[in-house]
Amino acid sequence: MELHGATALVTGTNRGIGHHFAVELLRRGAKVYATARRPELVDVPGAEVLRLDITDQESVEAAAAVATDVDLLINNAAFTAGGNLVTGDLDAIRLTMDSNYYGTLAMIRAFAPVLARNGGGAILNVLSAVAWTTVDGNTAYAAAKSAQWGLTNGVRVELAGQGTHVAALVPGLIATETLRDFAANAGVEFREGALLDPADLVRLALDGLEAGEIEILDRIGADAKATLTGPPRAFSLEAAAAA
Numbered sequence: 001m002e003l004h005g006a007t008a009l010v011t012g013t014n015r016g017i018g019h020h021f022a023v024e025l026l027r028r029g030a031k032v033y034a035t036a037r038r039p040e041l042v043d044v045p046g047a048e049v050l051r052l053d054i055t056d057q058e059s060v061e062a063a064a065a066v067a068t069d070v071d072l073l074i075n076n077a078a079f080t081a082g083g084n085l086v087t088g089d090l091d092a093i094r095l096t097m098d099s100n101y102y103g104t105l106a107m108i109r110a111f112a113p114v115l116a117r118n119g120g121g122a123i124l125n126v127l128s129a130v131a132w133t134t135v136d137g138n139t140a141y142a143a144a145k146s147a148q149w150g151l152t153n154g155v156r157v158e159l160a161g162q163g164t165h166v167a168a169l170v171p172g173l174i175a176t177e178t179l180r181d182f183a184a185n186a187g188v189e190f191r192e193g194a195l196l197d198p199a200d201l202v203r204l205a206l207d208g209l210e211a212g213e214i215e216i217l218d219r220i221g222a223d224a225k226a227t228l229t230g231p232p233r234a235f236s237l238e239a240a241a242a243a
C-alpha cells in the first residue's frame with residue numbers, strides 16, 4: 001500500500017509504539033487520526049486527534065462516523081494486566097482479552113465498511129512474538145495475542161473480497177515504558193541492544209506494509225514463528241534480555 005496520500009487511523013497514540021506510528025505516517029505523507037482514551041495526552045503535531053476507547057462500542061462507532069476517509073487502520077492499542085491463566089485474577093484476564101481481542105475486533109467491524117468505501121485499503125494489527133510462544137508470568141497476555149493472530153487470519157479471508165489487505169506486525173521486545181516496567185517487576189535487566197527502538201519497529205512495519213507483506217516480523221518475531229514447526233516452547237525474558 002502506498003502511504004503517501006493515505007489516511008490512517010492509529011489507536012493508542014499517546015505513548016509507546018502508537019505514538020511512533022502516528023509520527024512516522026505523517027513523515028511519509030499520510031493524513032493521520034491519532035487516537036487515544038485521553039486525547040489531551042497526544043503529542044503528534046499535524047495529526048487530527050480523536051478520543052477513542054477501543055473497548056467502548058459507542059466510542060468506536062463515534063470514531064468510525066467521524067473518520068470516514070480512513071483507508072489504513074492500525075490496531076496498536078492494548079492493555080495488559082499481566083498474570084498467568086491458572087492462578088491469575090479472572091477479571092484481569094478478561095480485561096486483557098477485552099482490549100487485545102475484542103477491542104481490535106470492534107475496530108475492524110466498525111471500520112470494514114469505511115475501508116470498503118475508500119477502495120479496500122489495509123489493516124495492520126499489532127500482535128506479539130508471545131502469540132507464537134508464551135511467557136511465564138504473562139500467559140494471559142500471550143493467549144490474548146494468539147487469539148488476535150487467529151482473528152487477523154480470519155479477517156484477512158473475510159475482507160479479501162472487498163480488497164482490504166490485512167497484515168500482522170509481530171514484534172519481540174520493544175523499548176517502551178510498559179515493557180521496561182514489566183521487566184523491572186520481573187527483576188530482569190536488559191543487555192545493551194536487547195531491545196528494539198519503537199521508531200525502528202515502526203519503520204520496519206510501514207516498509208512491510210508498503211511492500212504488501214501480510215506478516216511483518218522483527219528478529220524475535222521471526223524466531224518465534226520458527227518454533228511453530230516443533231513442540232511448543234515458552235519465551236524466556238531472561239534469555240532474551242541477555243541475547
Ligand SMILES: NC(=O)c1ccc[n+]([C@@H]2O[C@H](COP(=O)([O-])OP(=O)(O)OC[C@H]3O[C@@H](n4cnc5c(N)ncnc54)[C@H](OP(=O)(O)O)[C@@H]3O)[C@@H](O)[C@H]2O)c1
Pocket residue numbers: 011012013014015016017018036037038052053054055075076077078079099103126127128129170171172173174175176177178179
Ligand atoms: N513493547 C513491547 O515490547 C511489545 C512487544 C510486542 C508487542 N507489543 C504490542 O504493541 C502494542 C503497543 O505496545 P506498547 O509497548 O507501545 O504499549 P504501551 O506503551 O503500554 O501503550 C499502549 C497504548 O494503548 C492504549 N490503550 C490501552 N487500552 C486502550 C483502550 N481500551 N482504548 C484505547 N487505547 C488503549 C494506551 O492508552 P492509555 O495511556 O490510556 O493506557 C497506550 O496508548 C500493543 O498491542 C502491545 O501488545 C509491544
